[in-house]
Amino acid sequence: MSARRALLLAALLPMLAVAACNSPAAPDPAPDSTGEAAMINPVVHFEIPVTDMDRAAAFYEAVLGHPLTRENVDGYEMAFFPRADGRFGASGALAKGDVYRPSHDGPVIYFDVPDIDAVLARATARGAKVLYPRKDIGAAGFVAEFEDSEGNRIALSQPKD
Incomplete structure (x- = not known):
């Protein structure tokens, strides 16, 4: 991890911790098949x-x-x-800086x-x-993908009515 990314993460962690503390308490997750607590x-x-x-x-x-x-973070x-x-x-967030490179590769974010x-x-x-036109995926609804203004692959999800 680059020093800049570590600093950015350090700047964001307090915000995320406050948000987590303000969220309603969730019950402890049930163990999965291995006996470990399942993440939700x-x-x-x-x-x-x-x-x-x-x-x-x-x-x-x-x-x-x-x-x-808009904010400037580190x-x-x-x-x-x-x-x-x-x-x-x-x-x-949208993020601009030397460690941020738009791409079709990597994780896909669904809105x-x-x-x-x-x-x-x-x-x-x-x-x-449009990279992937609207597709019916059964009970889960519909999905599609497009390339944004920066060249990123972004996905959409729509529930069925």
């Missing part, structure tokens, strides 16, 4: 690499309809998605949306490319 929703934060923060923030605000909050430009403590799911077709229409209107 272990992801608490993600970062999407960007090269142009103004362009990327405008893209995500227009496509997803959520305002982003010399890195960040634009945070909203976070609702005590609610299902994780939140994260839960009420209407994949509407989100894909807004994304393509802003120059995004």
Whole structure:
């Protein structure tokens, strides 16, 4: 881990700890088949690499309809998605800096949306490319993927009505 990434993580950990303390207490997870406690929703934060923060923030605000909050964390430009403590799911940020490189490779982040077709229409209107068109995946709903304004592969998930 680079020294800068370690410093960034050190800066984010207090925020995440406060958020965790403010979340409602969850029951202890039941043991899995190995006798170990099972993890439930272990992801608490993600970062999407960007090269142009103004362009990327405008893209995500227009496509997803959520305002982003900009901050500078340890010399890195960040634009945070909203976070609702005590609610299902994780939140994260757009991140610009020397350790952040947009790519189709690596982890894929899924945004839960009420209407994949509407989100894909807004994304393509802003120059995004559809990488995987809307697909019915049975009881789990629908999924799709697009390339964002920075060249990242981003996924969408829509529950069935």
